Amino acid sequence: MEVIHNYHNFPENIATVVTIGTFDGVHVGHRKILDQLFKEAKAKGLKSVLLTFFPHPRMVVQSDNSIKLINTIDERIDILSKTDLDYLVIQPFDRDFSNLSAFDFVRDVLVTRLNVKELVVGYDHRFGKNREGDFEQLKEYSHTFDFKIKEIKAQDINNTAVSSTKVRNALNTGEIEIANQYLTTPFFINGIVVKGQQLGATIGYPTANIEISEVYKLTPKNGVYVILATHKEQNYYGMLNIGNRPTVNGKDKTIEAHIFDFDFNIYGEDIKIEFLYYLREEEKFYSIEALKEQLAVDKKNSLNYIQNLTQNKAS
Template identity: 35%
Template sequence: MDFRIFVHIDFINQRIKIKVLYKLYKLNLLKAQWKGVNIDLKISEISKFNPEFTSSVITIGSFDGIHLGHRKLMELTKDYASKLNLPSVVLTFHPHPLKILHPEERIHLITTFEKKVELIEAIGIDYLIYITFTPEFAKMTPEDFIENVIVKKLNPVKVIVGHDFGFGVGKSGNTLLLEKLANELNFDLTVVGPVKMGKKIVSSTIIRRFVLLGQVCAVKRFLGRHYSVHGKVVKGSGRGKSLGFPTANIIPEEELFPKDGVYATLVKVDNEFHDSVTNVGSNPTFNEEIRRIETYIFNFDKDLYDREIEVFFVARLRPEIKFDNSASLENRIKKDIALAAVILSKEHAAPI
């Protein structure tokens, strides 16, 4: 008989705690190590950055999600840098500008900084430089930003940006101004058009909307990978054990979660992927109020306590349902598992 386990992802602490910049990288350029994996990507806060190069090829943006549009910019940056035998640089902002400029909007980021590091490293970028975004920095004029930050710090021979790139106070700078400044300051500029899926432009905004609606298949098309959440497993209430299934809870790092319902998922443990079924919601059958994620991992018998796991959402199976009793719930879980197994059997390649 197969041993299976539920993984509960509690949403009690939904606020992300991005400490990786300060604890892992210590605000200095160094070779990073994350979750036991050596990372060649060099990371620095720009005020602490002492470049080892005289010129570079750079792309600039907030890059929340590292979606297909972002990937296009970064891959072009890498390709141009390789042709010119120069380092490739991604310049981004931390915290996200909207967190500082419009905190009332309570924007939910698609990726944590840890995940952003992982994805940018996978593309093959040489340097990730971030600017600490503050209200004071937000007052900088577009001209000052380009001349005294971009050119003086990074000395680019080429800058690559998206079609909707805005910079400087109130995003008063646009690509037309940037082209003018490129001519004056002697660097080449490439403005990349939008990446589209059908008639829709790929953007972080539309991806957030898809996640909140539970449209995880659409998320994959726009993001270029399955959306995922991750965190460390901690001891839970033991409800799963009382139902006959061992349970585990994790406190997630992400701010953004799919709509309540049941999903076919993949769970990453120690760089290995396992088929699973995931419920997002508050367990209405038991009249619980805490919103959580419960993941049922197939054929799994390892102790997960105090370990990091990542849950990838592959397909939405159904909405969350309030059952009359636990027996009815268990029967439906079996049907969910069978359907998920069929869907996941078509997932031949492991997700990023």
């Protein structure tokens, strides 16, 4: 997969099948669109292109900095690089680009620069200034500019149409297994291990304090999770707490992972955390000893979950 920043830089004379969207999470609905994209490209001898946007359009058009994304742009690149996609075009989304009319977007971006021969879009796709363009307009423009168009219907799981918003809602309510079912792979974060107060080490549960640099990256609901940590391409199970550490009157939200069978100094190093299961809400305990007792229960429950998980994978 080749990554191209700005549609103006797309190479000339390459005929394409294109899909468009933010693709936050690259969930099962997105996967269905991509599968159709690859199928059409292979059948017609064309190159597959995903035109995506960064920052998220809502951050620009609505000046909404409250929106949190399932993936950072680098995470999205990494996920898509593992597919059969030929070109990922990341369009810087700014006011000028947002003011392109639906007609100008199709003519100038899709036809003139991306040389589209077929367009694959989701059932609810909107485009152009103020999201004025819809599927009916695309059908009109496909005749004007001589390209084909295919619409993908909603992908359902348990009778629920999947969307990035529904994935975010599941993460925000601690329904991590539902979110992972939608995403097809576990939700994850990438961060740097930084020094904390090191309280965990004094009570037998040392933690890696994880700092995420991208302020727009979503973190799940506060609480305790079973996780899979990846450090230098090695995997380790563990448990993780997101919250304000009320037992010690903490004020700032922290992400602290206790990694099982792990005894390395990794301050300043990168780590990836996959969220597997939501164990419990964050609590305030009346003493450090009571917290320690609960952590022992959490570890036991985590190990039971991991044992069942590994057995199911082996069967």
